[in-house]
Amino acid sequence: MLILTCPYCGVDCDETELGAGGEAHLKRHGPGSTDEEFESYIFQRENPRGVHFERWRHAMGCGKWFHAARDTATLEVFGTYVAQAFEPPQEIKDKITAKRPGWTWRDVA
């Protein structure tokens, strides 16, 4: 069972209390963008085997969206942070680099 801490209400939530919202920090392309940009935004995913950033919603609680940093291969959770962020806070990045030497933000995309 995956347990994530909602950054708003501080509750440790079982995954059954949450809604999974898929890959985070995608570049949202708008009107006037090319087909390739739309394809990238709507369909293409990093789907990494390792460090991953996702959007989650505290569906059965405060109802708010937030971000989570996880490892998809070990299910380790590095931390959660608010939805209003274009990238993870430095503190979480540092934590990941310490645990996964060599990892850098956006090295896959």
Added chain:
Amino acid sequence: MGRYSVFAVAREAFRNHTGWQRAWSSPEAKRRYDVIIIGAGGHGLATAYYLGKNFGITNVAVLEKGWLGGGNTGRNTTIIRSNYLQDPSAAIYEKARSLYETLSQDLNYNVMFSPRGVMMLAQTEHEVRGYKRTAHANVLQGVTTEFISPERVKQLCPIIEIRGPRYPVLGALWQARGGTARHDAVAWGYARKCSEMGMDIIQKCEVTGIRSEGGKVVGVTTNRGDIDCDKLGVVVAGHSGHVASMAGFRLPIESVALQAMVSEPIKPCMDVVVMANTVHGYMSQSDKGEMVIGGGADGYNNYTQRGSFHHIEETVRALVETFPMISRLKMLRQWGGIVDMTGDRSPILSKAPVDGVFINCGWGTGGFKAIPGSGWGFAELMAKGESPLTAGFGLERFREGRFVDESVAAGVAH
């Protein structure tokens, strides 16, 4: 490699089974092959087999990081059917189903194809309408299937509770020539034939890099050294995302864990396959007597072959309401496989952005049934550059908005 036959069994019986040979050889990798296939699951092995059988291409290596058939091919609930909604799907799944009919003879290996009939229960009004629509589409596609009444459901599978109240059975989509096969045997049978044709199946060989020059593939890097090739087939299911990233492209794929479990063996009580998509549970009885149960997929990316615990409870709870007699059965084993999900729940059989690289993935929760047809079409695509079977499943369909939308059709992909 000797032929398997009743005479071989008799001969071996007289010499205490000392004469059986290994079903495939385990050679060291050569420096170079015409074609390398990454992934010795059913789809990779079937591709190699039809490259040899249909196109005479036998300088082929199949590289597998674990043991052959150890991925989703050896973890699935083995449901075989072809009554999908869209034309490209019906074509490739029906090709596969029809190849399954004679696969044991073709491979000289008993894959235990059992066309016992597959029924997909309609437990809501929406499902009734959806399945009737599929039945009509199947008539036009030449796929034999029919929408049957609740009474017929009860007749075909007496252990079903059709009255509900929560999940009343309102009818079912019934494909009489659908069924099951022995999953391991499908992988083993193809592997044996590939080996017999002189192909190299190299297990415990993990591809860690894909090498290209001037936009064209030249080979792969593995934990056993570099191997060169002219053409590369990537057939790695749940691992497609990070293998594609080795070649520098992304895919419209998310990998999640899907679970299954089996009960303790009981006497024969069910001789059809039943799928209940509303409650997300599937059940059939294996030849050993175990009830084989397929369950839910996680909603988030996951590479651990386990899956979340709560799905077990949800699946069992739902199935117990539909099959009250299983309520006291003990579950023996539970496991998970990493399935490769696309947005339209249809596979990708396509040329990749790197010249010479071809990708076969996205079979998600329902690709076991497709193995022979997928191998047939993908081999043609790799050998000739195009195939009528794979034409609808190109990568460009996402950019162009030409989906083969099976997610609205069934809501689930098995």
